Amino acid sequence: MDLVCPAGNFQSLKKAVDNGANAVYIGMKNATNARHFAGLNFSPKDISQGIKYAHNNKCNVYCAINTYPRQKNWKLWAQAVDQAMALGIDSLIVADCGVMDYIRQKSDSFPIHLSVQASATNLESLNFYHQNFGIRRAVLPRVLSLAQVTQLAQQSPVEIEVFGFGSLCIMAEGRCYLSSYLTGESPNTQGVCSPSSHVRWEEQDGVLQSRLNNLLIDQYEPHENAGYPTLCKGRFEVDGNVEYALEEPTSLNTMDILPELTAAGVAAVKIEGRQRSPAYIATVTDIWRRAMDAVQDKTASPTSADRHKLASLSEGRQTTIGAYERSWQ
Incomplete structure (x- = not known):
């Protein structure tokens, strides 16, 4: 299996490549990708530099153009495709059918990976995207059991990619309306869950409060680690219990x-x-590279120290295998 690692900037890309990634995925500095945060993502110069560094180390670079265009801003998505292809990107990660069709108008064979934002969870969906747009790979949403993933991987006409580590979205990606319900801005269109312009941090009597569009999402005592405010992972009073x-x-x-x-x-x-930071990318990539090599070569698996390190880097300092462990389908 390939190890596909994230990079929010050039330094993170270098850390991923240096620590054994087979591919690195990036985004541009606009709403065409689902991590559109200030100070994050790549300029055209950064992309060229990143591709050169990765290719010199036998690593591919994928570009996520995986949000859904609105008609009035269509040119932004088209320009992103044009730019990425001209710069020599290895594959585009796409969710929208219109964007895929635009790519196919430019090239019959350019590699398209179906984004997790497309929410393809069944064989018929994979067949549709393969037959109509010639996708080569599909990234599955994090809502399927291991049995379901196995069944799809064995029957799919394209390669299957799954998430292995990192923040866990509890929704079917591409179908979440919580952010847009509260802020009017959606990760599916603007590329940001909990846009920073709506986030506020306030301290009252030593308690740190996080608000999203003035709604109190959570509050933290001095001994608690504060997380970035998202509506789905906030704490609320329900039947008298917080x-x-x-x-x-x-x-x-x-x-x-x-x-x-x-x-x-x-x-x-x-x-x-x-x-996440370059240091985070370096640590996680290194541990996962060794873990995947151990499975392939049947050598020693990562140490307990490695597992403890991953847990310490996790949200809430805890991990789960999520929907994979479901015994039902």
Whole structure:
């Protein structure tokens, strides 16, 4: 399996490449990608520099143009495709059918990877995208059980990529309306879940409060680690109890089921985290490179120290294998 790692800037790209990534995925400095944060992502100069560095080290570079264009801004998405292809990107990660069709108007064979934002969870969807747009790979949403992933991987006409580690979205990607409900801006169109312009931090009597569009999402005592405010992972008062109403912060970690994913025929494991630091990328890539090599070569697996390190880098300092462990389908 390939190890596909995130890069929010050139330094993160170098760390991923240096620590054993087979491919690195990036985004441009606009709303065409689903990690559109200030200070994040790549300029054309950065992309050229990153491609050169990665290719010199036998690593591919993918560009995520995986949000959904609105008609009035269509040119932005078209320009992003033109620019990425002209710069020599290895593949485009796309969710929108119109963007895929635009790519195919330019090239019959340019590699398209179906983004997780497309929410393709069944064989008929994969067949549709393959037959109509010639996709080569599909990234599955993080809502499928191991049995479902195995079944798809064995029947799919294209390669299957799954998320292996990082922040866990509890929704079916591409179908989340919570952010747009609260702020009017959606990660599916503007590329940001909890846009920074709507985030406020306030301290009252030593308690740190986080607000999203003036709605109190969570508050933290001095001894608690504060997380970035998202509506789905906020704490609310429900029937007199303050609790995580939807999902408590935790990270996905599929390291323990890597042999099963390998046996299923999964082509690539993806690490989430383009918004994370270069140091984070270096550590996670190194541990996962060794873990995947160990499965392939049947050598010693990562140490307990490695596992502890991954847990310490996780949301809420805890991990789960998420929907993979479901026994039902």
